[in-house]
Amino acid sequence: MTETTSNTANTAPTTNAALYDAARAVIPGGVNSPVRAFGSVGGAPVSMVKAAGPYLTDAEGREYVDLVCSWGPMLLGHNHPAVVDAVHRAVDAGLSFGTSTPDELRLAELIAGKVPVDRVRMVSTGTEATMTAIRLARGATVRNLVVKFAGCYHGHSDGLLAAAGSGVATQSLPGSAGVTEAQAAETLVLPYNDRSALEETFTARGQEIAAVITEAAPCNMGVVTPEEGFNQFLRGITESHGALLIWDEVLTGFRASETGYWGLSGKVEGWTPDLWTFGKVIGGGMPTAAVAGRAEVMDLLAPLGPVYQAGTLSGNPVAMAAGLATLQNATGEVYDAITRRSQQLEQMLVGALTEAGVDHSIQRAGTLFSVAFGTSAGGVHNYADAQAQDTFRYAPFFHAMLEHGVYLPPSVFEAWFVSSAHDDSAMERIAAALPHAARAAAAATAPTS
Ligand SMILES: Cc1ncc(COP(=O)(O)O)c(C=O)c1O
Numbered sequence: 117m118t119e120t121t122s123n124t125a126n127t128a129p130t131t132n133a134a135l136y137d138a139a140r141a142v143i144p145g146g147v148n149s150p151v152r153a154f155g156s157v158g159g160a161p162v163s164m165v166k167a168a169g170p171y172l173t174d175a176e177g178r179e180y181v182d183l184v185c186s187w188g189p190m191l192l193g194h195n196h197p198a199v200v201d202a203v204h205r206a207v208d209a210g211l212s213f214g215t216s217t218p219d220e221l222r223l224a225e226l227i228a229g230k231v232p233v234d235r236v237r238m239v240s241t242g243t244e245a246t247m248t249a250i251r252l253a254r255g256a257t258v259r260n261l262v263v264k265f266a267g268c269y270h271g272h273s274d275g276l277l278a279a280a281g282s283g284v285a286t287q288s289l290p291g292s293a294g295v296t297e298a299q300a301a302e303t304l305v306l307p308y309n310d311r312s313a314l315e316e317t318f319t320a321r322g323q324e325i326a327a328v329i330t331e332a333a334p335c336n337m338g339v340v341t342p343e344e345g346f347n348q349f350l351r352g353i354t355e356s357h358g359a360l361l362i363w364d365e366v367l368t369g370f371r372a373s374e375t376g377y378w379g380l381s382g383k384v385e386g387w388t389p390d391l392w393t394f395g396k397v398i399g400g401g402m403p404t405a406a407v408a409g410r411a412e413v414m415d416l417l418a419p420l421g422p423v424y425q426a427g428t429l430s431g432n433p434v435a436m437a438a439g440l441a442t443l444q445n446a447t448g449e450v451y452d453a454i455t456r457r458s459q460q461l462e463q464m465l466v467g468a469l470t471e472a473g474v475d476h477s478i479q480r481a482g483t484l485f486s487v488a489f490g491t492s493a494g495g496v497h498n499y500a501d502a503q504a505q506d507t508f509r510y511a512p513f514f515h516a517m518l519e520h521g522v523y524l525p526p527s528v529f530e531a532w533f534v535s536s537a538h539d540d541s542a543m544e545r546i547a548a549a550l551p552h553a554a555r556a557a558a559a560a561t562a563p564t565s
Pocket of ligand 1: 241272331366368395
């Protein structure tokens with residue numbers, strides 16, 4: 117544990133613990149996003165001050181191999197020179213114009229060149245993107261209901277917070293206070309990978325369902341691999357009932373593979389969703405996201421159509437520059453490197469856990485994976501499976517990794533992220549830390565109450 121220094125008016129806090137104490141006095145819970153709070157692993161969150169390549173440095177000067185990658189965006193590693201250069205040039209040219217810009221056009225064209233979408237509307241967060249997609253689906257179908265899956269997270273707009281995975285799961289919340297019953301009633305929550313539940317729901321209420329929204333591959337209840345044909349089934353059932361399929365690739369987009377999880381699913385099976393949402397990688401570490409899709413649906417957006425959506429900083433030129441430079445540098449070699457590192461990491465993790473006798477399974481979606489403890493018999497197919505795992509093993513595992521210089525997601529319900537900057541020396545540091553963490557997980561005991 118870190119020693120706490122006092123935070124007087126003249127002494128700026130410098131340790132993680134002191135920074136956390138000071139932050140709690142002025143920021144709710146001391147964090148600006150709940151999953152950062154170490155809620156399920158305990159202890160003071162680590163305050164980072166610097167990042168380079170695969171490494172983060174905290175306020176106390178300790179360096180960590182980063183396996184969070186800003187929750188996905190840092191595909192090329194931190195401070196990639198091409199991205200930093202592009203951002204510097206954009207900053208020199210002006211922080212925000214509140215007008216159209218050439219770079220937003222280039223980024224939209226780049227995205228539309230990688231996946232089959234006709235139109236792309238930039239927004240600032242994934243939450244805005246999914247919220248807009250839902251509004252578009254309702255506008256297009258003149259229906260109210262939305263189907264989502266338990267454990268899938270689509271941002272924090274009111275109607276999408278039911279059984280929303282990672283953040284709420286980590287805080288042990290069933291949903292969120294402040295969401296009206298009317299809004300909650302318009303979201304039908306079904307178990308993931310469950311075709312019968314979908315058939316029953318569409319048989320009963322198909323005429324009222326505007327859209328099914330799904331994570332392309334769920335990564336917010338830990339990774340859950342879609343069962344063979346499940347996404348194609350979603351495409352078919354929505355189409356046959358006149359509902360839209362909203363394909364949330366905020367996390368997986370241009371990360372699970374060069375063409376996102378769609379590249380491993382719809383592209384192979386020959387189908388496309390109606391609407392897509394992107395975020396994270398397309399902003400390269402700056403706040404950018406997008407809703408995209410077929411022209412007939414997307415052109416319902418204002419100013420062309422009746423569905424309103426707007427944003428003061430949408431398509432911000434500095435964010436566009438970061439996103440463009442990231443996607444332009446995301447070559448086939450980058451994805452090959454990330455795939456190789458992610459497989460190497462999985463092998464190292466499985467080796468260490470097996471050696472320590474820790475029952476587990478690995479869930480994978482392209483380059484993304486997560487570990488679930490005590491699940492080797494059945495694996496994890498839905499939120500109920502994810503919650504039933506031996507979650508108590510994760511906190512000691514996480515803290516042992518942290519102590520040995522590896523920064524993991526502070527929740528078992530999250531994917532592990534690698535970048536193309538994770539080199540041999542970063543992997544060696546992880547390899548050295550893993551046996552300690554595996555032994556800590558093995559020694560953990562289930563809480564008695
Ligand atoms: C699949 C998915 N959709 C939407 C979001 C929301 O994105 P943001 O945090 O940018 O609002 C997230 C965030 O993690 C996500 O993983």
